Amino acid sequence: MVTIQKYVRAQSLEEAYTLNQNKKNRIIGGMLWTRLGRGSVGTAIDLCDLGLDRIEETEEEFSIGAMVTLRDIEVHEGLNAYAGHAVADAVKDIVGVQFRNMATVGGSIWGRFGFSDVLTVFLALDSYVELYRGGIVPLEEFANMKPDRDILVRLIVKKTPCRIIYSSVRNQRTDFPVLSCAVSHMNGEYRASIGARPGRAVLLRRESADDFPEFAAENVPVGGNMRGSAAYRTHLIKVLTERSLQGLRGE
Amino acid sequence: MEIKLKLNGRNITASVESDTVLLDFLREKGCLSVKRGCDTSNCGLCTVLMDGKPVLSCSALAVRADGHEIYTLEGLQEEASDFVGFIADQGADQCGFCNPGFVMNTIALLRENPDPTDDEIRAFLAGNLCRCSGYDGQLRGIRNYLNSKKG
Ligand SMILES: Cc1cc2nc3c(=O)[nH]c(=O)nc-3n(C[C@H](O)[C@H](O)[C@H](O)COP(=O)(O)OP(=O)(O)OC[C@H]3O[C@@H](n4cnc5c(N)ncnc54)[C@H](O)[C@@H]3O)c2cc1C
Ligand code: FES
Numbered sequence: 064m065v066t067i068q069k070y071v072r073a074q075s076l077e078e079a080y081t082l083n084q085n086k087k088n089r090i091i092g093g094m095l096w097t098r099l100g101r102g103s104v105g106t107a108i109d110l111c112d113l114g115l116d117r118i119e120e121t122e123e124e125f126s127i128g129a130m131v132t133l134r135d136i137e138v139h140e141g142l143n144a145y146a147g148h149a150v151a152d153a154v155k156d157i158v159g160v161q162f163r164n165m166a167t168v169g170g171s172i173w174g175r176f177g178f179s180d181v182l183t184v185f186l187a188l189d190s191y192v193e194l195y196r197g198g199i200v201p202l203e204e205f206a207n208m209k210p211d212r213d214i215l216v217r218l219i220v221k222k223t224p225c226r227i228i229y230s231s232v233r234n235q236r237t238d239f240p241v242l243s244c245a246v247s248h249m250n251g252e253y254r255a256s257i258g259a260r261p262g263r264a265v266l267l268r269r270e271s272a273d274d275f276p277e278f279a280a281e282n283v284p285v286g287g288n289m290r291g292s293a294a295y296r297t298h299l300i301k302v303l304t305e306r307s308l309q310g311l312r313g314e
Numbered sequence: 315m316e317i318k319l320k321l322n323g324r325n326i327t328a329s330v331e332s333d334t335v336l337l338d339f340l341r342e343k344g345c346l347s348v349k350r351g352c353d354t355s356n357c358g359l360c361t362v363l364m365d366g367k368p369v370l371s372c373s374a375l376a377v378r379a380d381g382h383e384i385y386t387l388e389g390l391q392e393e394a395s396d397f398v399g400f401i402a403d404q405g406a407d408q409c410g411f412c413n414p415g416f417v418m419n420t421i422a423l424l425r426e427n428p429d430p431t432d433d434e435i436r437a438f439l440a441g442n443l444c445r446c447s448g449y450d451g452q453l454r455g456i457r458n459y460l461n462s463k464k465g
């Protein structure tokens with residue numbers, strides 16, 4: 064387990080950013096992932112005093128602070144009404160309620176984890192991240208950026224009219240997903256976000272739904288690991304995409 | 315670092331290292347119901363309530379409790395006594411090791427949702443692992459408790 068020399072509750076984003084430029088220091092969200100690592104952290108930089116634990120909803124968007132927990136997004140009525148319960152569906156099997164009361168949206172998105180249900184679902188929505196220095200960046204672009212020493216301040220989800228369905232396959236209820244899949248229809252196009260390939264989620268777009276399941280199965284790069292083989296994952300991509308499209312059609 | 319918190323209803327001040335986890339701090343303070351099972355945030359045995367919400371004390375820094383209110387089973391005996399007998403009646407506890415985590419999270423469940431369905435109970439308690447039972451005993455116990463309240 065990681066050791067920590069010093070703990071600081073940053074009193075401004077500028078303070079947190081300055082501290083974070085030292086490679087020995089680390090921003091902490093829920094610290095659940097960080098804690099399982101090895102080595103030593105010089106200063107653990109806590110953002111908990113910066114009011115980033117709130118979800119703000121306006122006519123145009125949801126602004127989700129980096130310290131908002133996965134449980135907060137699971138039970139947020141506005142967000143789940145907008146996204147047809149897909150956000151709750153995405154996080155509901157992540158370990159347990161106690162875990163989701165701690166794991167943060169900031170840590171989950173920043174980590175760009177291959178297995179992430181969180182990244183998968185938000186990629187299929189009209190999402191952006193606000194970085195302290197980097198400004199507002201589409202989530203799709205952020206997912207492909209190399210981690211640097213910036214700070215993720217909030218996740219923004221625009222209320223673009225959209226329908227979305229989330230599904231995942233797990234070997235056991237609270238295990239990491241074998242495959243995660245979010246399919247949406249927005250601005251006249253279909254989107255499929257496929258995660259746990261086992262690599263980081265990728266986003267595909269298509270004007271027509273007709274051959275989307277086959278297209279996704281052919282074009283999403285997959286690999287095998289202890290949870291499932293590459294061939295099984297390719298099969299799951301087709302099945303989950305097809306089922307999601309049926310769901311979008313109301314079948 | 316010095317921290318100030320409310321533990322089981324009492325204000326306390328203590329000195330902790332930056333990386334002391336809440337679990338070790340609470341055990342040092344005599345709250346021995348708080349146990350370490352997996353230490354990897356998977357089993358739910360170390361559940362405590364922070365500002366009323368269930369969290370995993372094995373994975374929370376003690377410094378994060380500064381300015382907050384923590385409850386362990388030691389401080390919630392009365393609330394727990396309402397339903398633990400129903401769980402025991404089902405023989406749900408075999409070795410009993412998982413029990414404090416289950417009880418703490420059941421308290422959180424019933425506060426948030428006083429009349430849960432079986433699926434809601436399963437979903438809320440999914441993060442509490444038990445190596446001895448098949449979870450049915452715990453579910454039956456909670457169900458019987460809820461039925462008994464309805465008369
Ligand atoms: C046992 C276990 C099981 C899991 N299962 C799943 C699962 O099934 N599905 C799933 O989607 N996820 C799963 N996760 C991942 C989990 O949901 C979180 O995404 C993960 O723990 C990171 O969130 P955190 O708040 O703990 O971040 P932390 O561990 O605190 O941080 C993670 C990284 O992000 C950096 N960071 C944190 N916040 C910021 C910020 N605001 N700005 C810049 N950098 C930041 C940290 O420095 C660190 O490098 C699992 C994790 C664990 C430990
Ligand atoms: S000991 Fe904390 S979750 Fe297992």
Ligand code: FES
Pocket residue numbers: 406407408409410411412413443444445446447
């Ligand atoms: S009764 Fe033994 S672990 Fe649950």
